[in-house]
Amino acid sequence: MARSKEFDIDDVLLKAMNIFWQQGYxxxxxxxxxxxxxxxxxSMYDTFGDKHTLYIKALERFASIQRSRLEGRIEGVTSAAAAIRLLFEATIHRSEAEPKGCMLVNTAVELSNHDAEAAATANEAFENTEALIEQLVRHGQAGGEISTRYTPEALAASLNNALIGLRVMVKTVKDKDKLEMIVNTTLGMLE
Structure with missing residues (x-):
């Protein structure tokens, strides 16, 4: 008779995610x-396979959590520009208990040149964020709140690029005022 697992799979996956997030692959x-x-x-091998498979599962979990947090942060916000600002501010004002930076960005930097699966997983998450931003831009442009000087696709791509860059900067820049200045300047594209 097979033994039942003596641990919660979601709990240990979150622990693995935090270890990888803190230390890298x-x-x-x-x-x-x-x-x-x-x-x-x-038990780890039986449940998750090898280290790489566990990493990809942890990265997917991170992406899912990140997406839920972003969507939760903007839920009910009627202003598209305000919702976009909240996405940027969420990057600056992360919990001190969490590792610095973004596991997706860390993965892109550390592994994308030699790990196609990790690169694809990170890129898919980046594309999902860009799609969310594009949806907000379209809503804001339709309501006259966001300038139509740029296409929704161009604005979303540029804003997503800036957001990814901000996720890198929060790892080393301690000056929150400087980060806020960068966000304000970046969001000037919406005007």
Whole structure:
């Protein structure tokens, strides 16, 4: 008779996600994962497969959480420009308990040149954010709140690029006023 799992799969996946987010893929050892997840090595392999498979699952979980947070942050906001601003401010004002930066950006920088699956997973999440921004831009342009000087596609691509860059900057820039200035300047494209 097969033994039932003695751990919550979602809980240990979140633990793995946080370990990878903090340390990156290459610097995370199997021992780090086993210790941090609180499960036996065999259980980890049986449940998640190898380290790479676990990383991709953790990255997908991060992307899902990130998407839910972004959508939750703007839910009920009637102003498209205000909703876009909230997306940027969420990047600046992250919880101090979380690792700095964005696991998706970290993955793109660390692995995209030699790991097509990790690159595709990160890129899909970036594209989803861009689609959300484009939807907001279209709504704002239709209501006259956002300038039509640029196409929704162009604005969304530029804003998403700036948002990704901001996710990099929050790892090293401590000056919140400087980050806010960057956001204000970037969002000037909407006027």
């Amino acid at each position: 290459e610097k995370t050892s199997m021992q780090d994962l086993v210790a941090g997840m609180g499960i036996h090595k065999r």
